[in-house]
Each structure stands twice: as C-alpha cells, then as structure tokens.
Amino acid sequence: MINIYEVMATMDNLPIFFFQHMERLHRSINNYIQLDYEKMLDIVKPLILSKLPESKGKNIKITFNLESSIFTIDLVQSRTPNKDSYIKGGTLGIVDLERDTPLIKRENLELRSISDKICSENGFYDILLENKIGGITEGSRSNFLCIDKDGRVITSPLSSSLQGITREMIFLVCREEGIPVIERVITKNSLKEFDSLIITGTSPGILPIRSCENIQFNIANPTVSKLQKGYINKQNIDLTIAKDYFNL
Structure with a gap:
C-alpha cells in the first residue's frame, strides 16, 4: 500500500x-x-x-x-523543538541509510521506526542519512544546510533529497539577501569544515545544531539569524495568502 x-x-x-x-x-x-x-x-x-x-x-x-x-x-x-533547543541548539546523529524515493514524499514506516528509536536512545532531534557513497543527503524528517565561515550556505545535491518547502523558502531568502548558495556533496568528514549547521522542516522551521556526532557547531552564526528572520517574514506573508484563500 x-x-x-x-x-x-x-x-x-x-x-x-x-x-x-x-x-x-x-x-x-x-x-x-x-x-x-x-x-x-x-x-x-x-x-x-x-x-x-x-x-x-x-x-x-x-x-x-x-x-x-x-x-x-x-x-x-x-514536533516543534522546545525554546531551549533554539537557544542552545539541537543535536543530530548520522546513520547509513537512504530513501528509495527521495523526491517523492511517501510513507516509509521502516525508516521512521529506525529514526525514532535512534533519536529516543540518544536524545537527538533527528538523524542525518548517509548514502552508499558516503554523501549525507538529508535528515530522516528534515533537510539540512551548512554555513561556512564566509556566510555561504552549502546544500547537499538537490537531486538526492526531498524538495523541502522550508528549504525552498530559505533559498528565496538567500536570493533576496544576496547570500550565496553552493550545491555539493557533503560527507561526514567534510562537516568539520563548516561553522554552522541547521536543519529545516515543517515543525522545526530553522533549528540551529550545536553538535552532530562529535562535531561541534556555532549556533550564533549571523547568517543563521538572517535566515531565521527572513523565514519568519515569509511565513507572515503566506498567512495573508491563506486567509484570502480560505476566506477566514
């Protein structure tokens, strides 16, 4: 089914x-x-x-x-994180798994069960998925983005992950704010190169990550703050559109 x-x-x-x-x-x-x-x-x-x-x-x-x-x-x-997680940053793990249909949002109960178990046992908000060639593609229920010390946003190849709506809005903010977006393969080892890491999704919005496995990240990166403000603005604009469409 x-x-x-x-x-x-x-x-x-x-x-x-x-x-x-x-x-x-x-x-x-x-x-x-x-x-x-x-x-x-x-x-x-x-x-x-x-x-x-x-x-x-x-x-x-x-x-x-x-x-x-x-x-x-x-x-x-x-599954909105608590306020403390936004202030102190969330935590992630990495697991050797990938979706069979990354571009289609369909139920995958096995993946969800594995993710829930690992997150519960380790206190992670989510886990990042690593494919067969060592590329980190996405979270089990989120997308992820890295930010380097120059304020550039780095994304894994878009063809390897679900086309997240929150991530799409963030890319719009990046274009409007002149923030460069670079698409490249991201591996577990290359995570160490980045200053900050965020996950994006319907429930978390933009959640700064303080650690992934044993790698620590800066949760006070100014680019992250700029993206959060821009995303909230997009939400408020869309709220007006929804009110008109649903006549409420």
Whole structure:
C-alpha cells in the first residue's frame, strides 16, 4: 500500500505554505497516476476547512492512498523543538541509510521506526542519512544546510533529497539577501569544515545544531539569524495568502 502525504504547519488556525505543499503533493502523485491540480484543490480545500478550528498547536497531514485514490486529512502533533533547543541548539546523529524515493514524499514506516528509536536512545532531534557513497543527503524528517565561515550556505545535491518547502523558502531568502548558495556533496568528514549547521522542516522551521556526532557547531552564526528572520517574514506573508484563500 502506497501512501503519499504532506504535512503542513499551522499559524492562527491556518495552514502555512499551503500552495507549495499542494504543488509538491501533486508532483508526487503524478509520478504514479495523472491527477488534475485544480481538481485536487477542490477535493482538499473543504477537508482542510473542516479541521482548521481544531488545528491550534497541530500540523495538518494530507494523505493520498494510491489504491483507493482517496484523500484523508488528520491533525497530528507538531514536533516543534522546545525554546531551549533554539537557544542552545539541537543535536543530530548520522546513520547509513537512504530513501528509495527521495523526491517523492511517501510513507516509509521502516525508516521512521529506525529514526525514532535512534533519536529516543540518544536524545537527538533527528538523524542525518548517509548514502552508499558516503554523501549525507538529508535528515530522516528534515533537510539540512551548512554555513561556512564566509556566510555561504552549502546544500547537499538537490537531486538526492526531498524538495523541502522550508528549504525552498530559505533559498528565496538567500536570493533576496544576496547570500550565496553552493550545491555539493557533503560527507561526514567534510562537516568539520563548516561553522554552522541547521536543519529545516515543517515543525522545526530553522533549528540551529550545536553538535552532530562529535562535531561541534556555532549556533550564533549571523547568517543563521538572517535566515531565521527572513523565514519568519515569509511565513507572515503566506498567512495573508491563506486567509484570502480560505476566506477566514
């Protein structure tokens, strides 16, 4: 059974980056079957509206089952880190695993189970996935970005990881702020070259990382602060778009 899904954060009982998530969901579904985008929106919109009054502090999960071609909407607990983690930085591990379909957001219960177990046993927020050639591709439930001492943002090859919505917004901030973005293979050994490391995702937004395995990072990098401020601004702009679309 194949389930394709999206998880959206909420603010003021509205989904954030709704259209970006819908476009990615549509791309994922169309890898298997053809589905009209506008028809999909017509199906999903009333389902989401029915959940919005109860969505405070929750994420909205949209699931499409390929066998039944049915959409379901659920409210799920947000995995937003506590305030202390944003101040002191989170911690990560690295594991020799990779997704079989990195460009499609589909349920992978085995990977999720492994990730949850490792994170629980070690106090990690997430684990980074290392592929067969030693490249770190993404987190089990997040993307990651490195920042060097010159303030440049370094990303793993985009073809090897899920096209994260939060990361996409950060790249927009980088273009607007003139922050260079470099795409290259990142290995466990090359992590030591970087000043800072952040993970990005629906629940954490932008979470500075203080350590990954035994490698320490600077959580006070000015580029990280600039990205966080820019991302919050993108969220606020999108909130206005969501209010108009859902007539709330």
